Amino acid sequence: MYDANYSEVSQFVFLGLSTSRQVQHFLLPFSTVFYVTIILGNLFVVFTVLFDPHLHSPMYFLLANLSFIDSCLSTLTVPKMISDLYSGHKTISFQGCVIQIFILHVLGGSEMVLLITMALDRYVAICKPLHYLTVMSPRMCILLLSAAWAIGLIHSAAQLASVVHLPFCGPNEIDNFYCDLPQFIKLACTDTYRMEFMITANSGFISTGTFFLLIISYIFILVSVWKHYSGGLSKALSTLSAHITVVVLFFGPCIFVYLWPFPTVSVDKFLAILDFMITPILNPAIYTLRNKDMKIAMRKLSSQLLSLRKMP
Numbered sequence: 001m002y003d004a005n006y007s008e009v010s011q012f013v014f015l016g017l018s019t020s021r022q023v024q025h026f027l028l029p030f031s032t033v034f035y036v037t038i039i040l041g042n043l044f045v046v047f048t049v050l051f052d053p054h055l056h057s058p059m060y061f062l063l064a065n066l067s068f069i070d071s072c073l074s075t076l077t078v079p080k081m082i083s084d085l086y087s088g089h090k091t092i093s094f095q096g097c098v099i100q101i102f103i104l105h106v107l108g109g110s111e112m113v114l115l116i117t118m119a120l121d122r123y124v125a126i127c128k129p130l131h132y133l134t135v136m137s138p139r140m141c142i143l144l145l146s147a148a149w150a151i152g153l154i155h156s157a158a159q160l161a162s163v164v165h166l167p168f169c170g171p172n173e174i175d176n177f178y179c180d181l182p183q184f185i186k187l188a189c190t191d192t193y194r195m196e197f198m199i200t201a202n203s204g205f206i207s208t209g210t211f212f213l214l215i216i217s218y219i220f221i222l223v224s225v226w227k228h229y230s231g232g233l234s235k236a237l238s239t240l241s242a243h244i245t246v247v248v249l250f251f252g253p254c255i256f257v258y259l260w261p262f263p264t265v266s267v268d269k270f271l272a273i274l275d276f277m278i279t280p281i282l283n284p285a286i287y288t289l290r291n292k293d294m295k296i297a298m299r300k301l302s303s304q305l306l307s308l309r310k311m312p
């Protein structure tokens with residue numbers, strides 16, 4: 001067992017995106033606008049799907065769930081980053097850091113499984129349209145969603161269980177704006193080689209594996225559309241290109257953060273911006289604003305909201 005004197009670090013200091021006050025003041029308005037847009041856009045998607053009976057189908061329920069997870073992911077990291085940019089005071093307690101890592105991996109793991117579910121949904125809808133309603137039944141959707149959350153929880157608990165007892169005796173600076181495992185374990189006062197390997201194997205393998213699984217399934221869907229109904233290819237391409245864009249943008253940073261072997265290059269925090277600020281905006285933008293049913297529903301919802309306001 002480790003010496004009790006070791007665990008002296010009670011808080012961590014984020015170095016953030018930049019240590020220059022000027023750059024921080026420059027980034028502050030941008031991140032605030034992005035965050036507000038993410039929350040409004042994604043909540044609007046969730047409410048539109050929940051309140052419009054025309055959108056009560058698996059695809060839209062999955063989209064709403066994706067929007068929900070995305071707003072949680074942003075909320076986990078961005079408000080703290082904004083307040084740090086504002087105040088210049090960038091500490092986080094040890095417990096806060098551990099909780100952030102835990103929730104991050106629960107949400108990230110669930111989002112990955114949800115993206116697989118969405119690909120499955122598109123596969124059945126496009127390649128087996130006659131069986132769509134029986135395969136993607138409400139029960140099946142709930143089952144897949146519960147599986148997503150369960151896998152996220154197990155993945156996160158398993159990783160955290162192995163690092164939470166590490167001794168920390170300083171330094172306590174994290175060159176990032178949020179806590180995640182690669183930087184966290186590097187601060188432990190022990191040889192973390194095996195831990196690093198475990199994290200690469202767990203998070204790295206899951207993100208890379210899921211990424212290739214998704215890309216292969218989308219290629220498979222496109223090829224079968226192309227073979228069976230050559231006329232439908234452009235329509236399928238336009239739907240699926242949105243999914244593929246989100247997949248690449250979401251997984252690119254994950255794979256880099258967990259698999260890149262040279263930790264001295266701190267581009268990972270800029271890549272993390274993609275996951276916490278860019279894909280969460282893209283989801284409502286490209287999945288929904290390009291979708292006719294969704295646009296009609298949003299127009300209806302907003303006119304209802306407006307007429308509510310006008311009532312005495």
Ligand SMILES: *[C@@H]1O[C@H](CO)[C@@H](O)[C@H](O)[C@H]1NC(C)=O
Pocket residue numbers: 046049050058061062064065068141142145
């Ligand atoms: C997620 O999907 C389930 C079932 O498909 C649905 O009942 C639920 O309302 C969705 N959650 C959100 C936040 O949209």
